[in-house]
């Protein structure tokens with residue numbers, strides 16, 4: 491099988507929103523991190539982010555050897571990747587940028603070093619065409635923001651990615667407490683963002699049509715399906731929705747209504763007027779609370795939920811018993 495023990499040194503390329511958060515997580519898991527970025531104040535911002543994230547990571551449990559002092563920063567790419575076991579790439583979301591970067595990385599790195607991209611929307615087939623010699627070690631490992639707190643990582647290879655790379659990457663992310671989901675095919679937006687997009691489309695439609703306010707649609711989600719979705723997903727909940735008859739009975743009961751609703755779901759057009767209507771409704775929901783206050787509230791509840799969730803890690807997803 492695959493050996494993840496050899497992955498102890500990570501190079502993080504691009505230390506913006508996502509790269510900084512990955513860095514904090516890798517350090518909390520006791521790994522050595524060398525980070526690189528071209529922005530003038532990148533090192534200072536990165537170290538500040540890690541320091542700010544550390545109490546939450548401590549609350550969730552630091553791994554043996556975890557230390558902020560295991561972080562090194564260099565603006566020079568060749569120096570940053572020297573001795574890396576895995577590269578987590580978080581550069582700008584532009585295909586021509588990533589292609590060129592993967593060409594450089596392919597030349598700099600031995601063939602057994604995995605190059606994982608955080609890309610939200612690009613496919614690995616597009617990106618890895620830049621890596622002429624060893625495209626098979628390139629893979630998408632798409633996190634959910636912020637990766638140091640939200641466990642999901644979507645793993646998907648391109649046409650030239652090897653099965654071994656996918657398995658090694660999956661083992662690695664599992665070993666640091668992530669919840670990897672493997673996609674068998676490349677699709678724009680991967681899976682989780684497509685799900686968000688599908689739901690968001692109907693949310694915007696309902697608010698734009700005046701069926702419900704932003705506050706009430708958010709309440710409907712948070713205090714209804716959202717609570718359950720944090721425990722089990724759509725499929726397992728449908729199985730429970732069928733009672734003793736399970737998913738088969740659910741389909742018997744709800745195929746008619748569900749398919750009728752699909753026909754009347756909205757397709758909002760986000761014109762400036764519609765955007766203003768949605769934004770006004772959001773501001774009425776937010777009131778005088780600042781973004782910082784809301785972020786702190788979100789993260790506090792999220793940490794409590796993650797702690798609770800850690801006690802029953804297998805409730806949703808693949809049964810391993």
Ligand SMILES: NC(=O)c1ccc[n+]([C@@H]2O[C@H](COP(=O)([O-])OP(=O)(O)OC[C@H]3O[C@@H](n4cnc5c(N)ncnc54)[C@H](O)[C@@H]3O)[C@@H](O)[C@H]2O)c1
Pocket residue numbers: 503504505506507508509526527528529532579580581582583608609610611632633634635
């Ligand atoms: N923001 C999100 O919610 C989110 C979520 C999941 C995945 N992603 C993906 O993560 C990647 C990064 O997104 P982000 O939101 O962190 O963007 P960002 O703009 O915050 O960060 C990108 C960083 O790359 C740096 N950079 C630019 N050129 C570079 C170079 N040649 N070498 C090294 N660093 C360089 C920039 O200075 C910047 O700090 C994208 O591919 C994006 O799709 C973003």
